[in-house]
Amino acid sequence: MLDVAATSKPRIAISACLSGHSVRYNGGHKASELCREQLEQHFDWLPVCPEVAIGLGVPRDPIRLVGDPDHPAVVSTRNPGMDLTGPLRSYGEQMANELNDICGYIFMQKSPSCGLARVKVYQDNGHPAPQGGTGVYAGAFCALRPDLPVEEEGRLHDPVLRENFISRVYAYADWQHLLSEGLSRGALVRFHSRYKYLLMANNPHAYRQLGRLLGSMSRDDDPQVIGPRYFSALMQALRRCASRGTHGNVLQHLSGYFKGALTQQDKAELAHIIDQYQQGFVPLVVPLTLLKHYLRKHPDPYLLQQAYLQPHPDSLGLRNAV
Template identity: 60%
Template sequence: MASAFSAPHKPKIAISACLLGAEVRFNGGHKESRLCSQALSEHFEFVPLCPEVAIGLGIPRQPIRLIGDPAQPQAVGSVDSELNVTAPLHDYGVEMAALHRDICGYIFMQKSPSCGLDRVKVYQDKGRPAELSGRGIYAQAFCAAHPDLPVEEDGRLNDPVLRENFLTRVYAYSAWQDLLKHGITRRALTEYHARYKYLLMAHHPVQYKALGKLLGTIGKNDPRDIAAQYFSELMQALKKCATRRTHTNVLQHLSGYLKQSISADDKQEIQQLIAQYLQGIVPLVVPLTLLKHHFRQHPDPYISRQVYLQPHPENLSLRNAI
């Protein structure tokens, strides 16, 4: 039987509260993301956070903005520049990072001086933005404490490739948290890596080999000594978006497991759909669905454990648009 997605629980994702419709913005409004509040809320337990309200800024309030050095900006009031909330935002980020250790991802409000991940304007003398953009003060502090955590901005999630990549990483992070709860053993680590073989090959083939070599160093040593490094490198590898070419390579590998069991006509049909996927004629879900059909007819125990076949719930339809 081909791999079907199963998660023991809904992964927790922290999210900027305004994206769920909370009226916490400086103007008393919200920035509700229907994708988050409707499509994703069925599959994830959201933890809404608003650092600006949490540190005592009112609703409504004067907007804050970043000024100074883009590498280490200050967050000040846009009307009253004497208002400086850099330290409170940073400290709240550190506090929340320590409190929320069970989350598997974070969706931030884009371009926000507190929550933006990238491309946040940093103003210079006479109100001109610096050539280099910055990162929101709170987001910087939170992410520094959780360097491997999958993070994304709401606007980028409208891109199907980035959305699929982010949620794939969220579920990989969740699976790793479950592994940690049961305890790191040599067997658990090697089985986790084996399950992620083809997903890693689709995202970063070079890093897949490097991670295999890292696991080869366990020997008689304690596997816990390399677990953190392994997972950090795995998350970096998955952050790289898979391409049509790398997906095609994996689809060809998977089809090889069926060469002894299916007819010449069936093989030809698979190859035709893989070629159409590579050319951009059909989405990834089309050749994958056919492969999964054949693996149900001709089960392979190794393939049935591969996360690649179903890295997230099928009804999220994430591979219908890539």
Template identity: 50%
Template sequence: MRIKVGISSCLLGESVRFDGGHKHLRLCTDSLSRFFEFVAECPEVGIGMGIPRKPIRLVGDVDAPQAVAVHDYNLNYTEKLTAFGQQKAHEHSDLCGYIFMKNSPSCGLFRVKVYQENGYPAAETGRGLYADALKKAHPLMPMEESGRLNDPLLRENFITRVFAYYDWKQLVRGGLTHHKLINFHSRYKYSLMAHSPKHYAELGRMLADAGKHEIEALAEGYFTELMTVLSKIASRKTHTNVLMHLQGYLKKKLSSAEKQELADIINRYRTAELPLIVPITLLKHHFNNHPNAYIVRQAYLQPYPDALSLRNAI
């Protein structure tokens, strides 16, 4: 089963842009589509604007901009775009992520220009109205922009969060219990540690007396913190810390030569000589030869399918 992820239609190569063109993002069609079931929307076409059409821009207050036609400010699409976003946020409650078109006054998630009366954009930037409506409706859902996905670290982080979000929805769908929540946290222990050791410890303390709290309230607080922690970019330092923790489970299983090789590989990753996939692959090899029931459950070693090759570039 592929995971449902929303996307701006133009990124799939659909010719829906104001000029009749598209912004085909091959990462999505050539790679991610093997694992994501994309749900495409073009909000501007969705509210009845034609192809081609007059371009629009954001104007006025950065915190509450208006979407108007570039050459005719009397053509105001603010209410329609916002309402369309709210409608789609309700319809697509089963999405586990969203990829938006960058810089768009309807779909841009970050740094969208908001023009002022003098004709120049404000120093501060805004967010596209459709994207803003979805973000407000689903604040914890992983969301990213087309341009930022060219960055290997941001791409890996986004996809990690999509799969974690999907895992959580599956957990909730199966019925929440304190036991299931503790097991979920146990499986994500090293993933959380890689993103923020401090917040990993705080989540552990949150669950230390889990049985004393109502499961719904506890789960809501936990999920909020989970997605907040995973949104932080894991560094070589924090990854190295996790790799060394995992190495510790093998200290009585490996020969002296194998232990030295593993330590050297982890250190070469730490100093940026090797990508993360190298120590991960070696660790998985050793754990295949020396199975550990606790480690085999860790999401950190397999946060998404290997075929995505995301750790080859970080």
């Protein structure tokens, strides 16, 4: 299994107010207990406040989105003639080009600069449009970094979304490590082999597509060309959250590796535990713990390398609640 706990901390950009910096319009912050108490020991935070970065003071007049929800402008609520759209968009593009060492980004929800979705966009009648928008800084940043794992802090309180986001952060970090060592045809195939079952759990259709992409790769194909295509498709596929059904399918595949090693009683117990998980009676950590127990007793080199078995440090406890 991948020893993700022994790797260096992945660096994650985070809205500065979430990390406890007093940079909000009212001089306060929105310190995230989840980020500061549960995640901080595992990640290296990079706090960013685009509003302060473009020269707005603390405290300051609040800002809001106005106009077309698909292409909103950012203005001061007390001085609508003060259009901040251009500076915030430019700073988002600048950061997207400069922050090459991050493996994820956690944004402040509902923010006209940093919100990823459902941000209020006010109309001429003074009411927000039914359709929400995206913060201008976040929109500009994400447009240039489509493969980077991003999420809003509020959504991370959902255990399934949290586990999915952090799995993607570690996958991104793993790919960055691979690139630093040199991308070869063999390295690309080995990387895909490690992520086979994680991909199968999140997106079975993409699992088959990416398998065909690499399976059709010839000796003449340049890994420097195919590699980025593969990784972009992988990161998009992993955005889809695994379900109990797809996890159960993967667990059954993994249990098949022990067919010749387990007693009938052991097989029946493992099948029962997987069924209990699929029915929602136990969390994912229960069947995984039993599978890892059998893997220690009956080591299999192919299974031992699988990212699915440990996509993030066990100490995060992410699979105790999914």
